[in-house]
Amino acid sequence: MKRNIFTALLLAVMALVFPLGMAASEETPLDSLVEKDSSVDAQGIIFDHLGDRYGWEVPFNHHKSIPLPVIVWGSDGLHVFSSARVDHGAVYRDGNAEFKVAGKDSPYKGKVVELVNGQEVKPAVDISITKNVCGVFISVLLVIWCILSVARWHKSQGMKGPRKMTGAIELVILFIYDGVIKPTLKNKANKFAPYLLTVFFFILVMNLLGLIVIFPGGANLTGNIAVTLVLAIITFLITNIFATKHYWKEVFNPDVPWWFKWPIPIMPVIEIFGIFTKPAALTVRLFANMMGGHMIVIVLTLLIFIFAAMGPVVTGATAVVSIIFSVFMLLLDVLVSFIQAYVFTMLSTLFIALGQEEGHHEGHGNDGHHDGSKHLQDAKTQSSPSANPA
Template identity: 50%
Template sequence: MTMVNLESSPLNTTKRFVLLAVIFVLGLVSTNVYAEENGSHETGEEAHSSEFNAGKFVMEHVSDSFEWHILTYGHTHVSIPLPIILYSHNSGLNVFSSSKFHHGTETYRNFRIEHEGENEGKIVELNQQGEVIGLPLDLSMTKAVIGIFVSVIVILLVFLNVAKAAKKRSGEAPKGLQNLVEPIILFIRDEVAIPAIGKDKSEKFLPFLLTLFFFILINNFLGLIPIFPFGANVTGNIAVTMVLALFTFVITTINANKHYWKEIYNPDVPWWLKYPLPLMPIVELTGVFTKPFVLMVRLFANMMAGHMIVTVFVSLIFIFANLKGPVAGGLVSPLSIAFSVFILLLDVLVSFIQAYVFTLLSALYFGMATSEHH
């Protein structure tokens, strides 16, 4: 029997790291899973008069939140509260569970979740009279943040196993998970990085491009699984796509050569397009900032739209049940579910396409920034 030195094994170290990351995430979200009666915060008249709000239902399921909603049974909400981390100039650092807000219906430590106005969905600070006095610095662990941690754990588990298999089966045909991932890696290298950047320079940008592709792809897939701890609409959050686009922008700007900047500030065009009004330099400089903006909006809009369409089809069941009664809701439910499944399957294809397009455009930007002058 072959004995393995566990103390010196790199794989064992990485497994311990993944285990600690899992424990960290579970510790963040497992403060308490609580079920609360919605009727306890409503008068009897309000509870009976409340009707299904399709717009609110759709937005609640596609937007970020301070708690992870599991299910609603009747008037009972089952949710996992997430950590609230706020810094206020008046009260300093405040750390507490989002369960203190009771689904956003109550105020805690002079903070509350705003449900209307320009600060809708944000945490605002109140004075002793209950008036809004400003927005604290919000560093809370929202659903999207926890979703990112979950996706990172999945990525680590997948690629640590693939790396182990590749090392163990060196020189042999890949099998299992390695056989699934390796062709994708070769595709990004041979069909995206090398054609867009060049064979000599592509190796420098390949780690980022692979990380970008698999991060977007796995988060797209996890967002389609409506079961905790998956289902967070990470790539449908514009803050996440903005950060990804900023990474591309910063890497492009840092690695750009003198010919790239020359074509921006002094492009080879007729003189009357540059003097007396620097029309082309303005257009080229604007393009430097519109490229990452387009990356951000394209990924956000496509993934957000897919989630919204699914929730709209599901909400049709409750809309018909409210308008025509439970029988109408039951009759429309097969059609609604069929369309929802079709959109989900279409979203699987869109997930691949959006990850590929974001990676390809990033590679093209790197190629344009590093290409030699001819």
């Protein structure tokens, strides 16, 4: 089993290395990989991989990509066409409008622009299905399939424990619910568990797909700060929309000495500032960790090309070391994928729980009466002669 996993990871790394090698061996794309001083353009390659694009590149062919729909609103209305029409700097004419992908020297680098009197103009609306958007759709479908497989099993088999992949998914669900959500949110766990479990599996699937170099993987979704920002904003909205009165009271009128609140509202300002730092921390933590993992693997792979000018012996030795470390980093990234999904879910659960705190009087309503009756009954049971057989 371990040998099969190692072989699969080795093939994944080679699938990442071979496209770069094939591209570097051809005359035309050499200009995009190597600068005039014959040095590898590592920065360009890294950001090209981490960035978004209008097509899904084919690993073993540097010049071809899986076309995706481009949907833009130009000067004369809506235009829908394939991204293959504007590949490699081609200009596509749709009616009276002309479109192309802006080059490296353009302020709209990598974006579809309209040519108006020879000038590049950004379309008013661009809702194209880019690589990252397509990757999000694929992740959503995979999450739905995973969860529904567990639901279908229990619908047909009752409480019988599932096996194989379905059993593994249910094990993860129970691990997150019983280990994170239930202990933190207690009696309100069922209210927020659907969102928290969904965001965990969504992040996990996106992380794992990003480690695969061929379609449907390869999209660096959680390494895109726009994706992590949207997830953090959803947590922010749930935390504050469903927050209790006590939560908002502690924000605007915290229980601190009066000189922290008047005449200069030091603590209220700090509390309000803290509301917005929580989603910022969620955004940057997930984005930085996942993007860093991708960058390390690419840099290790690029070492082969950086040392290529030193002769075949150095190049061969560098290739072996680079592949070994790349496989190690991929293994580590698999672990990091689980950890980052877990951390995002755990922090989201904590932030939501902070918004569900109740004051002293609120927390001793019906629940407090019930707890008091329970403790009284326990005390009576313990004090009765029949409760102690000895």
